[in-house]
Amino acid sequence: MxxxxxxxxxxxxxxxxxxxxxxxxxxxxxxxxxxxxxxxxxxxxxxxxxxxxxxxxxxxxxxxxxxxxxxxxxxxxxxxxxxxxxxxxxxxxxxxxxxxxxxxxxxxxxxxxxxxxxxxxxxxxxxxxxxxxxxxxxxxxxxxxxxxxxxxxxxxxxxASRKALAVSTEAQADTADSLYSENLLGYLLGRAHYQFLGGIRALLNERGLSDADFFVLSLLSVRDSMAGADIAAHIAYTGIDVGAVLLQQLCDRGLLQKNEHAAYSLTDSGRDSILHVIAAAKAEEADVLERMGEAEAALLRNLLKQFIRATDPGLPKLWTAPVAS
Ligand SMILES: Cc1cc2nc3c(=O)[nH]c(=O)nc-3n(C[C@H](O)[C@H](O)[C@H](O)COP(=O)(O)O)c2cc1C
Known part of the structure; x- marks a missing residue:
């Protein structure tokens, strides 16, 4: 040697x-x-x-x-x-x-x-x-x-993730002097979000649910009941300001109810509505996963969680916080 x-x-x-x-x-x-x-x-x-x-x-x-x-x-x-x-x-x-x-x-x-x-x-x-x-x-x-x-x-x-089969020519055209490019994370995240939401938009429209309604109902499908201010704090990341008017409209439509402690919860009809939309979102997700592959989906989830952690200004946590009474 x-x-x-x-x-x-x-x-x-x-x-x-x-x-x-x-x-x-x-x-x-x-x-x-x-x-x-x-x-x-x-x-x-x-x-x-x-x-x-x-x-x-x-x-x-x-x-x-x-x-x-x-x-x-x-x-x-x-x-x-x-x-x-x-x-x-x-x-x-x-x-x-x-x-x-x-x-x-x-x-x-x-x-x-x-x-x-x-x-x-x-x-x-x-x-x-x-x-x-x-x-x-x-x-x-x-x-x-x-x-x-x-x-x-x-x-x-x-x-493990498969390497993308081909790099698009648009991506190759991305140069340092193009300020707005295909590789801008903000663009990628936004486009992915809207394209995904596009798949359930028809159902939301059919049920007369705006994005704000959808966010409130899905939040309350995780938490049994929440105060109005708490709901607003959890949805603030979307840029939507959930006020008393919106919550009252949802109550008037029979989707939410307000108890004697001013906490909001889903009515049976509200639960039925949101469960249908979530089922459609899951079906849409299953469809995308089939086209993308399980490994890529696992990687994407992992990277998105890292991205959310890295950009989190300290928002309330939906799944890790104790369940509200
Ligand atoms: C990802 C990873 C890979 C490892 N690969 C080896 C390896 O190939 N050979 C080895 O001797 N130790 C390897 N180690 C370290 C042993 O697992 C570690 O020293 C262990 O304590 C040995 O156990 P023992 O002292 O009870 O025998 C690796 C550790 C990690 C985290």
Whole structure:
């Protein structure tokens, strides 16, 4: 081997972190029969015929002994819902299996549910790999689901998304000197919002509901009852000023009722109206998701939540606040 270069370990790790991977948990049984598992992104495929995979484990891992002596191990390709599980199995010395449900497998190695795919393996080779041991395993059995995989890149969890098939020529024409362009986030968000709302506009019109009516009724479909000022505060982000007049009109139309504490709630007719509109919005969403793909939708939700957090001036939270009486 050539004389090793003295790389800055942190920088070297960051360079390696530019390689995007999935996230796995690899499990086995220790000599005393206790379950053992670690989070590992060093997993990779090796051979199709015979079916072989590999991963590497740090020599200072507590589980090293169990993996070097144990014959069988299972690789779990984690799904997007399993980030917390990944964090749990990345902590040394935690009771990692306390609450875990296990499934029967071809060996006694622990088999976890809820993954994107699983490979049940038997050690074929072990190699010294510097500060790691490399395990090559023969795959005895595998299974997979439609659950989308969790990714890991630049030291952070990420979601998988297909890259757009073609970049539009309009986007290419976007230059620094065009102030108003297709890539302006405000334009993209606005257009997406209005195009989506366009799909339920006919139903809103049919039921005589303005955007303001729609916002008030959907808010009250989440909260049982709210004071007028509270309703106005929750809808302020739309730029619509919900005043007593609008709320009274909704009461007059039999969609809202006001109780003795001046709190507003939906009437049966109001609930029926908003449930129809929400059902139509869900159908519209399902239709869009089918065209866009589940992975992109998950990514979009995640990015929009980040965007909302980054631009939130401290508005009241609808889903995290305690339910109003
Ligand atoms: C996303 C991610 C990937 C990881 N990949 C590996 C890996 O491939 N090999 C390894 O030895 N440790 C890896 N680790 C660190 C181990 O999960 C961690 O050191 C764990 O505490 C080892 O458990 P143990 O000490 O109980 O054996 C990774 C951690 C994370 C969060």
């Amino acid at each position: 050539d004389t090793p270069q003295h790389f800055d370990p942190k920088d070297f790790r960051q360079a390696l972190g530019m390689f995007a991977t999935g996230v796995t948990i690899v499990t086995t049984r220790a000599g005393d029969g206790s379950p053992v598992g670690v989070t590992a992104n060093s997993f990779n495929s090796v051979s199709i015929d015979p079916p072989l995979v590999l991963w590497s484990l740090a020599k200072n891992a507590r589980s090293l002994d169990a993996f070097t002596t144990g014959e069988h191990w299972n690789v779990h390709i984690l799904s997007q819902e399993q980030e917390a599980l990944s964090n749990l199995f990345a902590r040394a010395g935690e009771d990692k299996f306390g609450q875990q449900q296990l499934e029967p497998g071809v060996s006694d190695a622990p088999l976890l549910p809820g993954c994107s795919a699983r490979f049940q393996c038997k050690t074929m080779f072990q190699y010294d790999g510097g500060d790691h041991i490399i395990f090559v395993g023969q795959v005895l059995s595998y299974d997979r689901t439609q659950r989308l995989p969790l990714l890991y890149v630049t030291g952070q969890y990420a979601l």
